[in-house]
Amino acid sequence: MTIVITKQGTPPSKRPYNGTCGYCKTQYKCLQEDGDVIFDQRDGDFLRIKCPSCGKPANAYPLRGGYLIGQDQRSGSWLDR
Numbered sequence: 001m002t003i004v005i006t007k008q009g010t011p012p013s014k015r016p017y018n019g020t021c022g023y024c025k026t027q028y029k030c031l032q033e034d035g036d037v038i039f040d041q042r043d044g045d046f047l048r049i050k051c052p053s054c055g056k057p058a059n060a061y062p063l064r065g066g067y068l069i070g071q072d073q074r075s076g077s078w079l080d081r
C-alpha cells in the first residue's frame, strides 16, 4: 500500500502570519518560525517578532482563509477583512 496525500497540510512552523508595526506602520508577512508564538486564550494566538524596518517589538497575526485578520480599533474584537 502506498500512502497518497489527499490534502497537503502545512507544518506549524510554516504557517503564514502578517501584521503592521505599531511603531513605524511598516506592513510585513512572515512565517511562524520567524518569531515566538504567544498563546492568548481570549484573542487567539499571535506571533511576537521584531519589526524588519525599525527593529521594535511587533506582532503578527495568522492568516485565515487567505484573508488578513486584524483587531477592530473600536470594539477590540477580531474580524476578517
Ligand SMILES: [Zn+2]
Pocket (backbone or CB within 6 Å): 021, 022, 023, 024, 025, 026, 051, 052, 053, 054, 055, 056, 058
Ligand atoms: Zn517598525
